[in-house]
Amino acid sequence: MPAQTQQPSEKVRNLKRFLEKSKTNFYRDNDELLSWLQDRNLKVENLGEFDPTESNRSIVSNNSVESKVINEFNQISSKEKLLESKISAEEFNSIFEKLNDLLSLPAGQLENQSELYLEQQLSDLLGFDIVADLDDHRLNHSTGVMGSEAHLKRSPNDQLKNHLNLLEAGLDRSRSAFGWFVNHGDITKEAEDFEKYYFSLQLYQLQDWNTNFKDLKSWYKFRKMVVINPAEKIAIVGVVGNIDHKNQFQHQFGASPEVIIKGRIWSPKSQGKVLIMFVDDPKNEVPLGPIYFDKLFKSDR
Amino acid sequence: MKYLSDQFTLTNYLNQIDKLNMNNNLINVDYLKQVYYKSLLPLDKINEFLVFFENDHADEVTKVLISIMNVAITSTLLDNFETLDDKKQFLRLCQDDYQNPKILDFLIDKFPDSQQNILESIERSLLSAQKFIIEG
Structure with a gap:
């Protein structure tokens, strides 16, 4: 199989290229949602992502339990x-x-x-x-x-x-x-x-x-x-x-x-x-x- | 005395490994559990996909693969919604709590074929990605 002769990094790079291609297609096919998604800082490809080591945390990493707890810390709820x-x-x-x-x-x-x-x-x-x-x-x-x-x-x-x-x-x-x-x-x-x-x-x-x-x-x-x-x-x-x-x-x-x-x-x-x-x-x-x-x-x- | 997070990870791993029943499990389930469709993930096929890469890259590949599946699944499901408002409602749910399996229930309630749509999307993504890697 040709791909198996490739360097590992090449395979990963190709996979990332495939992701980029998929993203381009998605945003092209859903252009009516584009500005709305941008306003909400919503990136479909990052949904559910949780990487605590990332410095530029995606909006979606806020979905993790830990982040929710931190968010709650930062909110003064009406109850409180x-x-x-x-x-x-x-x-x-x-x-x-x-x-x-x-x-x-x-x-x-x-x-x-x-x-x-x-x-x-x-x-x-x-x-x-x-x-x-x-x-x-x-x-x-x-x-x-x-x-x-x-x-x-x-x-x-x-x-x-x-x-x-x-x-x-x-x-x-x-x-x-x-x-x-x-x-x-x-x-x-x-x-x-x-x-x-x-x-x-x-x-x-x-x-x-x-x-x-x-x-x-x-x-x-x-x-x-x-x-x-x-x-x-x-x-x-x-x-x-x-x-x-x-x-x-x-x-x-x-x-x-x-x-x-x-x-x-x-x-x-x-x-x-x-x-x-x-x-x-x-x-x-x-x-x-x-x-x-x-x-x-x-x-x- | 165990930390709860340890117990979670351990339970999760054991469950996943049971399901896989394979010797060469490369999947880091911590990434997979961040998605609402986790119950539909074909773990054996994902593992097969990961074997295609060097072991050192398994985590990175898993993350990219999830992104690819997210895009493909969301794209397929959005096509089912007729109005822009409905599409936004679905995306809001995803943004608020993407790991919540109730999103799947919501989808199945609206469109009974959603489960099948997701499964097909995952299959297609895996095959297309593999083909792309081979052919460039």
């Missing part, structure tokens, strides 16, 4: 604008220093003084109340290591391809310990958000689980909570979506792929260490999703 910050820069830094110190200790509950301090300061910072103890319910661990979980089936017919992002995380074969997110009909926006930002807790380890599991299960089902990653200064509001069966000495909590990625839970600085608390939100006003403390703090200055 509503949140009030009432603390000084010194206090802001000392909260996270303290949290980082506490998370370097073994997993468990916080001692009373630290707990009260953090509840108050973080609530002020976030603009909504967070507590370690809600309606006499308290987890065995407020601090610990959060492991990554697969996506959960939201309905009996749910498939991995129906989940929007991070399909590589796979789909859990069994349904959540709390049942389906929707029993029948289409998957609602609420169900989609619940699965997207779910936490998995080791409720079986609660002291009164064996005697009171029915009430506990019903109370914890889709209970709103917040996970705080102090190393990256990111909080994620989510719901309790599953009960974790795994080794409690290795991971004290689990979470959806979205929580892990958006919360940068396993960044080199974080190493999975988080604080988790209940969100006291009786009117259901706190939206689910990530909150970036740095941005939040600056937005209020």
